[in-house]
Amino acid sequence: DAGVTQSPTHLIKTRGQQVTLRCSPKSGHDTVSWYQQALGQGPQFIFQYYEEEERQRGNFPDRFSGHQFPNYSSELNVNALLLGDSALYLCASSSRQGREAFFGQGTRLTVV
Amino acid sequence: AQSVTQLDSHVSVSEGTPVLLRCNYSSSYSPSLFWYVQHPNKGLQLLLKYTSAATLVKGINGFEAEFKKSETSFHLTKPSAHMSDAAEYFCVVSARHSSNTGKLIFGQGTTLQVKP
Numbered sequence: 001d002a003g004v005t006q007s008p009t010h011l012i013k014t015r016g017q018q019v020t021l022r023c024s025p026k027s028g029h030d031t032v033s034w035y036q037q038a039l040g041q042g043p044q045f046i047f048q049y050y051e052e053e054e055r056q057r058g059n060f061p062d063r064f065s066g067h068q069f070p071n072y073s074s075e076l077n078v079n080a081l082l083l084g085d086s087a088l089y090l091c092a093s094s095s096r097q098g099r100e101a102f103f104g105q106g107t108r109l110t111v112v
Numbered sequence: 113a114q115s116v117t118q119l120d121s122h123v124s125v126s127e128g129t130p131v132l133l134r135c136n137y138s139s140s141y142s143p144s145l146f147w148y149v150q151h152p153n154k155g156l157q158l159l160l161k162y163t164s165a166a167t168l169v170k171g172i173n174g175f176e177a178e179f180k181k182s183e184t185s186f187h188l189t190k191p192s193a194h195m196s197d198a199a200e201y202f203c204v205v206s207a208r209h210s211s212n213t214g215k216l217i218f219g220q221g222t223t224l225q226v227k228p
Binding site for chain 2: 045
């Protein structure tokens with residue numbers, strides 16, 4: 001079982017650019033959530049996808065958008081990058097019946 | 113609404129001594145509570161979870177936590193610290209949405225330092 005996999009592991013972007021992060025959920029999981037973890041902080045919920053639709057959203061601007069594919073994998077897109085978007089982005093997968101989320105290793109995004 | 117407060121931002125113990133990481137929660141209804149650990153430059157690993165079964169929950173690597181509704185607490189303990197326990201620990205409450213796994217609300221984290 002590969003667990004939750006995220007790509008890329010590290011990324012450097014320039015302010016104003018756009019970025020796409022990818023996540024493959026753990027086998028058997030159909031729900032994907034994204035979190036932003038700023039340095040020295042706890043992760044903050046961005047949104048959750050199930051059945052290819054956004055089901056819940058945290059307090060993040062519309063610059064943050066996502067997508068879930070029929071195979072349950074997901075993408076996180078961030079437009080018009082700001083320096084403050086620099087963070088570790090974590091993907092978590094779970095099943096609809098379960099209460100436990102499994103996390104990937106994260107993507108470290110640096111905006112310069 | 114749900115929230116979680118970790119009462120210590122930094123805890124330092126000597127190897128072989130007990131560990132106590134404190135967490136208080138707030139929830140409008142019966143919560144699901146978790147402790148996650150994050151080692152440097154790593155993702156989050158689930159240590160243990162409480163989901164309305166036994167109030168004393170045992171997790172991996174000798175950790176356990178006790179759910180106390182009257183005190184709205186979910187403190188994490190371990191009888192004897194090991195050097196490999198040094199990491200960041202997060203107390204987490206789940207805000208369930210309909211029948212799906214809800215969003216996780218994280219505390220600010222507690223850094224555990226283990227001295228030789």
